Amino acid sequence: MKINKFFIIISIYFLSISNLYSIEPDVFVQSTVNRASKVLSENLSKDDKIKKLKQIALETVDIAGIGFYTLGPIRKTLNQDQKDEYAKIFQKYFLKSFSSRLSEYTNPEIDVLGKEILNQKYTIVNSLLKETSERPEIKIDWRIYTKDPENPLIRDLIIEGLSLARTQKEEFSSILKSNNDDINVLFKSLKEFYNN
Amino acid sequence: MIKKIGIILITTLALIVNSNAASDGDLILKKNNPSEIEDCSEGFNRASFTFNQGLDKIIFKPVASAYRVLPSPIKTGVSNSLDNLTNLVTIPNNILQGDFKMAGVNTGRFVINTTVGILGLVDVAQYLGFTEYEKEDYGQSLAKAGVGPGCYIVLPVLGPSTARDTVSTFANFLGGDAWYNVTVKNDTQHFSDIDYYSSKITGGVDFRAKNFDSIENLEKNSLDFYASVKSLYLQDRQQRILNTKKIINTQDDSDWEEIENQ
Numbered sequence: 324m325k326i327n328k329f330f331i332i333i334s335i336y337f338l339s340i341s342n343l344y345s346i347e348p349d350v351f352v353q354s355t356v357n358r359a360s361k362v363l364s365e366n367l368s369k370d371d372k373i374k375k376l377k378q379i380a381l382e383t384v385d386i387a388g389i390g391f392y393t394l395g396p397i398r399k400t401l402n403q404d405q406k407d408e409y410a411k412i413f414q415k416y417f418l419k420s421f422s423s424r425l426s427e428y429t430n431p432e433i434d435v436l437g438k439e440i441l442n443q444k445y446t447i448v449n450s451l452l453k454e455t456s457e458r459p460e461i462k463i464d465w466r467i468y469t470k471d472p473e474n475p476l477i478r479d480l481i482i483e484g485l486s487l488a489r490t491q492k493e494e495f496s497s498i499l500k501s502n503n504d505d506i507n508v509l510f511k512s513l514k515e516f517y518n519n
Numbered sequence: 520m521i522k523k524i525g526i527i528l529i530t531t532l533a534l535i536v537n538s539n540a541a542s543d544g545d546l547i548l549k550k551n552n553p554s555e556i557e558d559c560s561e562g563f564n565r566a567s568f569t570f571n572q573g574l575d576k577i578i579f580k581p582v583a584s585a586y587r588v589l590p591s592p593i594k595t596g597v598s599n600s601l602d603n604l605t606n607l608v609t610i611p612n613n614i615l616q617g618d619f620k621m622a623g624v625n626t627g628r629f630v631i632n633t634t635v636g637i638l639g640l641v642d643v644a645q646y647l648g649f650t651e652y653e654k655e656d657y658g659q660s661l662a663k664a665g666v667g668p669g670c671y672i673v674l675p676v677l678g679p680s681t682a683r684d685t686v687s688t689f690a691n692f693l694g695g696d697a698w699y700n701v702t703v704k705n706d707t708q709h710f711s712d713i714d715y716y717s718s719k720i721t722g723g724v725d726f727r728a729k730n731f732d733s734i735e736n737l738e739k740n741s742l743d744f745y746a747s748v749k750s751l752y753l754q755d756r757q758q759r760i761l762n763t764k765k766i767i768n769t770q771d772d773s774d775w776e777e778i779e780n781q
Contacts, residue, residue, distance in 0.1 A: 420740045457587050459729055480735075484758045490750040493553060504584030512742050 325509040329506045343474035348446040352465050353435045354416070356450070360431060373422040380421050385468055385476035386414050392478075397504055405506060416513040433463065444470045447481075528612035530607070533761060550667045551760050553753035556681065559670035568675040568745050574676065575727070582728035596640040601722050603632045603639025605654050607697040616663050624650060654763065662760040671749060679752035718723035 364373045368498070390413035391398050401409065432453040439447045446467045454460040466479035466488075479488040495509060502508040560563060569579055586594070607628040613622035628644040636643040645652075660684050662668070670680025680688075701707045702715035727734070741747045 387715060424736050424740055456591050463524075485751050485754045489553075489754065490747055493750035494741060494743050494746040496554075497743050516742060 334414075334497070334507065336473075346475055347438075348465075348467040348469055348475050349435050349448050350439045350474045351467065352450060352477075355433070356433045357378065359425060360433070363425070369426060372426050376422040376425050377418045380418055383477055384417075384421070385478050387416050388468065388476070389417065389488055389491075392488055393494050393495050395492055395499075397499060397506065400504075401506065408510065409506070412510055412513045415517045419517040439487040444468060446475075446500055520693055526541055550773060551662060551753075551757040553757060556668050556753055557670050558749070560672070564671065564673040564701065564746055567675050568748070571673070571678055572674055579723060579727045582724050583731055586610070586724050587728040589695075594725070597721060598725050598729075599632070599636070599642045600639040601718060601725060602642075602652060602654075604698050604718060605637070606652075607659070608695065609653075609655045612660045615657075615660040616655065621653075625652070628652065657687035657690040658756075659760050661687050668756075671753065676780060679748060679751075684756070732747075740744060 358379050359376060362372055362379070365372070367375070387410055390410055394409065398406070431449050434453065436449045436451055438449065441447060446469050447514075448465040448467055449512045450463050451463065452461040452463055460479055462483050464481040466481065466486075468476045479486055481487070498509050498512055499506070526639070537695070558608050603729045606625050610622050612624050613625060615621070628649050631644050631647070632642060633638045635641075658681075666683050672680050672682060672685055674680050674685065688698075692704075694700060694704070698718070699715055702710040737747055737751075
């Protein structure tokens with residue numbers, strides 16, 4: 324009896340310890356948004372803002388995962404060297420594209436409205452980008468990868484129901500299709516983008 | 520008369536070619552999956568896309584740029600008024616899709632907004648607690664009936680579409696749009712052709728102004744802008760056809776699963 328009680332207490336203790344370090348996906352999104360908003364509203368040069376935004380992306384986005392998802396079925400045909408090269412090139416491309424998109428905004432106000440747990444690995448966090456005098460409010464859903472609850476990561480942004488990861492995947496697919504699935508052409512396009 | 524016969528023939532032929540009854544939502548989802556839709560005339564589509572981009576730069580972008588600095592109440596009023604007119608296509612499509620309840624709601628919305636809301640300028644129905652307005656068109660009704668999208672098409676001036684959606688727009692000119700009927704088709708002495716065409720052009724400007732930054736941003740950050748627009752258009756259509764707020768992307772996680780297991 325005593326032993327049973329002891330195990331129950333021990334189990335509760337370990338459960339509470341593990342919960343202590345897990346981050347709720349909605350809290351994670353709100354905190355990431357707040358960090359980005361702070362950078363965007365700071366009196367910094369555009370270059371400094373971009374540098375800080377890139378750091379936030381490196382810490383909060385599953386860039387490697389998105390990269391291989393957007394590559395589509397061709398990823399199965401790549402050898403390890405090509406995969407490594409792609410991961411490196413994609414990260415540079417993603418960071419430039421991400422920071423360039425965000426740096427155009429000044430102090431965007433985003434409210435996290437709720438979340439929907441899809442399964443153990445994914446939660447969708449719903450948020451709203453508040454309207455300004457120039458554009459209406461925009462619904463943004465965040466696909467959060469929660470396999471490691473202590474380190475949730477962003478895998479997709481779904482803006483008014485339109486997935487950015489899916490759009491990028493179809494964009495890459497179009498480039499590959501028009502060039503006989505030559506991965507080097509995609510590498511070249513990605514390099515051109517981040518070098519310009 | 521010959522023109523009318525031509526339109527009817529094209530419509531019938533295209534429907535026969537595309538018609539393939541879908542049994543459930545999954546089949547509709549699969550049929551309208553952007554990656555399943557063929558870009559049969561990519562060369563023509565890309566040329567048409569380039570033409571539209573030129574048109575946008577010369578006309579729509581500058582006009583939208585000026586329009587978006589107008590005071591918000593004016594823009595909201597214009598947008599509400601244009602949305603109100605689209606009820607005239609939405610209501611028959613609610614009926615075609617068997618959604619009689621929504622047809623009633625939208626009829627009420629149209630009557631209230633046109634009268635109390637001063638020709639639709641104020642969305643009074645929204646203040647009265649009506650459900651959020653969802654536009655429906657003949658393309659969506661055909662899709663619900665199981666008609667496949669056919670090939671992706673970029674129409675000069677009108678922009679992205681599919682074979683099914685292009686054909687379905689003819690329904691508007693064959694009596695399916697009451698606004699077209701009272702302005703262009705019939706001489707009602709209250710309205711003229713110019714009312715119809717100016718409402719369509721204003722709708723284009725309103726859309727461009729609402730999405731001004733997003734379009735600029737997308738163009739600047741795309742490796743292949745044509746492919747991005749195509750993907751976004753087809754995702755949007757898929758979502759409208761399914762009338763779902765669900766994130767469609769999550770309905771197929773096989774790619775993500777594969778990445779994790781590799």
